[in-house]
Amino acid sequence: MTRSNEPGRAPQGSPPVRSLGVAAVDPVPFTREGLSSIVQRTPGLHWAGHAGNPHAALQLAEQVHPDVILLDSGLDPHGHLTKLLVAGDPALLVVVMVREAHKNPAYLQSAMLAGAHGALPRNAEARRLIETIRRAHLDRRFLDPALAPLAAPQRQGLRGGDSLVSARRPRMPLSRREYQVLQLVAEGLENAAIAKLLYLSVETVRTHVKSILRKLSARDRTHAVTIAFRNGILIAQPEDTPERGTPGQASTPPSGMAEYRAR
Incomplete structure (x- = not known):
């Protein structure tokens, strides 16, 4: 399947402008719906789908080929999923939505070394989300200003050859x-x-x-x-992941296509 490629709006008589397909990997349906709404009302972007867990995220990337994946840091605290996504599609941009628990230099360093192209707080305003997507697409690397100060120790470590760089590099032994x-x-x-x-x-x-x-x-x-x-290598579900069914009821299979939706 080819990369998601919907034309954007262009002046009459001009060739159509290719819009960026944006997908989200987040365990919370309400958050995914909000991201979808923001993307769909933004010129130059279109919604490519969503996934609710790591393995469904890989299916989404393989089958839909979005241009950008917005990834909840709670689903990838060690950078393993980011590394696999980027390795599978070098053209894919991964933008990490950083939870409060992960707003620290160690996490940002790990995410960037894993291949993330952008990062912003998970509770950022819509305009900052759009700016991060566009800047990451143009520059292949962008940190939201709220996170940029945390990256300073990372840059020093990279310049100085600090052993922390290699220590924090995600190790994923599995394909x-x-x-x-x-x-x-x-x-x-x-x-x-x-x-x-x-x-x-x-x-x-x-x-x-x-x-x-x-x-x-x-x-x-x-x-x-x-x-x-x-x-x-595996992580426990983030605390705000919705419950899957109630006692006495059959719950939705936790990791089937119910957790992966293309646009």
């Missing part, structure tokens, strides 16, 4: 597909269900699971999940 499979294993899905969600054969899923066990030096699936959480 994109292995990361998705492990996410689903952690959610309790068996190989057949994982194969259905990722459009793979069951045998291919088995191969990925074996590779995950080997790379993490895990005895079994449960041990692999434990190691992944301990090492920050």
